[in-house]
Amino acid sequence: MNVEKIIKTEKQIPLASRTLIHLSLVESKINEIMTTALKPHGVSLQQFNVLRILRGQKGRPANLSTLNERMVTKMSNTTRLVDKLILKGYVDRMVCPSNRRKVEINITVQGETALTEMDFAMKEAEEKLLKNFTVEDLTTLNALLDKF
Template sequence: MKIEEAIKQARFGNNFQKAVVNLIYTSNWLRDTQADIFKKYDILPQHFNALRIIKGRCPKPVSAGEIKDVLLDKASDVTRLLDKLVKQGYVKRQLCEYNRRKMDITITTKGLQLLEELEAPIASFYEDLATRLSQEEALLLSDLLDRVRR
């Protein structure tokens, strides 16, 4: 469906405005589609992103600041995200033995199991995208988005 149909707007001020509106609309669509996958696990896409970051550092601990630096959603409240993940048993938080002002965050076995369970539905999500775009088109889209942020 074209963006004009999706938002019921026939004209845009210019192609840049149309592109930005389309980008925001599509970003929200992707977020909502992924959120449906995570809903049954009682997590949000931001929790999944944080778990992947923490797993990527495993077995070394990571600090909240390091997570925030690479989190896709920069507006997220990392402390609140981590509080929920700790409460659910997916991550463990403890004082750093070398710097008592810093918290060390590590992923638990339960957190690793959750990520393993999510592999199939996430793979399915990307397979669905592969029916809409070729590998080359996906790379071109990614390169164009990189240019937008330059």
């Protein structure tokens, strides 16, 4: 990925700004490839994310604030995101009996099945994105990102 070529500029960009632009471009690419991989499955990246969190719950229901905490990119309307997943039949939601302010959200069998198919597509996307990286590269990259 050549930053200058992508944003079509000849003049050289200061190192600090270049780094931040670089990160934005990489994130755009990740996003685009993952979104494309999920498109045939009819879910957004955020929705996929929520399904994965629910699967990780292993039967224990999650409430909205739990989902919100665990999502990679926190978005300010988990209610409506869950609405969409309900429409697709991938999750269900019911009022929490012990505390009626909360809701209990579970992944359905149909949701688990769909998620398994999405896993393949996402695995491919991941490999496509990281094909140029060695394990050492990834370790170094993670260490550097920790400085943020």
